[in-house]
Amino acid sequence: MTDFNKIKETLVSLDVQHLIELVNEALKKGTSAVDILNDGLIAGMDIVGEKMENEDMFIPEVLMAAQAMSQCVEILKPLLGDEGSSTKGNVIIGTVKGDLHDIGKNLVSMMMESAGMEVYNLGVDIAPEDFVSQIREKNAQIVCLSALLTTTMPMMKLTVDAIVEAGLRDQVKILVGGAPVTQEFADEIGADGFAADAGSASKLAKKLAA
Amino acid sequence: MFEVIGERINTSRKLVQAAVADRNADYIIDDVKKQQDAGANFIDVNAGARIGHEKEDMCWLLDTIQPIATVPLTLDSPDPTILEMAFLMVEKTPMINSISLEKDRFDTMMPFLEGKECKVIALCMDDSGMPISSDDIANRATALVESLNKIGIPTASIYIDPLVQPISTDVNKGTMVLNAVRAIKNSFPQVHITGGLSNISYGLPQRKMINRTFVTLMMDAGMDSAIIDPLDSKIMATIRTVDMLLGKDSFCMEYLKGVRSGMIQS
Structure with a gap:
């Protein structure tokens, strides 16, 4: 019987070599790749996200954990088959038009991927109409908007408005974030949620997609 | 000597926003005096956060600050019409924050700056986003200095912001900006180097320790100004x-x- 707690703990302690050994051992014992992914790696990244939220872990450690996880996912990939592709939600993420900041958004994107969601990272300087067309094309359930400037925050509202006008508002949950953004602002522009860091953003997205 | 641009009068800070909304002049005057006493060489004034109120907020802030200002002001807005108004309201030659190579910003700021006597902060940002190497930063700085020289702004009035990026996401971000500053000072000994410092420590604990150590290295490389909290x-x-x-x-x-x-x- 595979000890998923051990996989989780090893991921959280960033011992990459040992983690890879544990994943290989688990496969040898006949544990399914899907179970290793969900109950070991994704569950471990949930802990990483929580620790990030509580400032027990910091960005370089989170990056290292994500890298360790993706190395393990490479091992599991050939064995996942169709079962593995049933994701926990399609997410569109991008920085709004006029804003070129990408670091925070990329962290959020990485955490959501690690949480098992299918993330389409559109990049920076994304116009409202491009968010709209991507929601349609990717059949997204979650849209994440990032803005790091007080001057580009109004573009978040315009993007939400464009999603409403396109008749897609009921299909998607909209999350907003970025240094100047607050819960109050999120409420004001009619978004569904706000998160202050990548760990809580990922947790919130999972909750809203469920 | 190093020139400190005091960053506190910014309406994206909660208490400042409240003071501006309530037209609480005492709070603003007290804050500016504290920054000056602490050694600020410029006082940055940013009224951008109350969307739709920037013009009247900037006007009120300058009216409030001007009588007690012993140092020049840094007028901080992306909007040339607000800067034009502000420029006429200040007594000492101001610093303008800022121009960049982003096309919209560049095209609106160049006509504003032409023929004016002022200092200017020039951000190494263009439409492709943040710079990705030392050479990238240095090339953008060169483009900014050459463009500003052409409209009559002397190199010694230009404050290049090389855009400090977080070391937490890439451990080479420190050396990247340090090497860029050396290269820029090598090409333009007269130019100033400024910018925010706290980005370097984003995502890490005990940030002030990192910021203080980093400013020491940056000053050795040629940084001679920064936008910080003088308190x-x-x-x-x-x-x-x-x-x-x-x-x-x-x-x-x-x-x-x-x-x-x-x-x-x-």
């Missing part, structure tokens, strides 16, 4: 001490003055 006495003490160590403090007078006033303590 952070530890970073101010570090800056003054580094100025001395780099031979910019004749007879160590400013250092000793700082020690006697209690500003510098080990």
Whole structure:
């Protein structure tokens, strides 16, 4: 019987070599790749996200954990088959038009991927109409908007408005974030949620997609 | 000597926003005086956060600050119409924050700056986003200096912001900006180097420790200005001490003055 707690703990302690050994051992014992992914790696990244939220872990450690996880996912990939592709939600993420900041958004994107969601990272300087067309094309359930400037925050509202006008508002949950953004602002522009860091953003997205 | 641009009068800070909304002049005056006493060489004024109120907020802030300002102001807005108004309201030659190579920003700021006597902060940002290498930063700085020279702004009035990026996401971000600053100062000895410092420590604990150590390295590379909170006495003490160590403090007078006033303590 595979000890998923051990996989989780090893991921959280960033011992990459040992983690890879544990994943290989688990496969040898006949544990399914899907179970290793969900109950070991994704569950471990949930802990990483929580620790990030509580400032027990910091960005370089989170990056290292994500890298360790993706190395393990490479091992599991050939064995996942169709079962593995049933994701926990399609997410569109991008920085709004006029804003070129990408670091925070990329962290959020990485955490959501690690949480098992299918993330389409559109990049920076994304116009409202491009968010709209991507929601349609990717059949997204979650849209994440990032803005790091007080001057580009109004573009978040315009993007939400464009999603409403396109008749897609009921299909998607909209999350907003970025240094100047607050819960109050999120409420004001009619978004569904706000998160202050990548760990809580990922947790919130999972909750809203469920 | 190092020039500190005091960053506190910014409506994206909660207490400042409340003071501006309530037209609480005492709060603003008190804050500006504190920054000046702490050694600020410029006071940055940013009224951008109350969307739709920038013009009247900037006007009120300048009316409030101007009578008690003993140092020049840094007019901080992306909107040339607001800058035009602000420019007419200030007494001392102001600093403008800022121009960049982003097409919209560049095209609106160049006509504003042409023929004006002012200092200007020039961000190494273009439409492709943040710079990705030392050469990238240095090339953008060159483009900015050459463009500004063409419209009559002397190199010594230009403050290049090389855009400090978080070391937490890539451990090479420190050396990247340090090497860029050396290259820029090599090409343009007269140009100033400024910018925010706190981005370097984003995503890490004990940020002020990182910021203070980083400013020491940046000053050695050629940074001679920064946009910071002058009420952070530890970073101010570090800056003054580094100025001395780099031979910019004749007879160590400013250092000793700082020690006697209690500003510098080990």
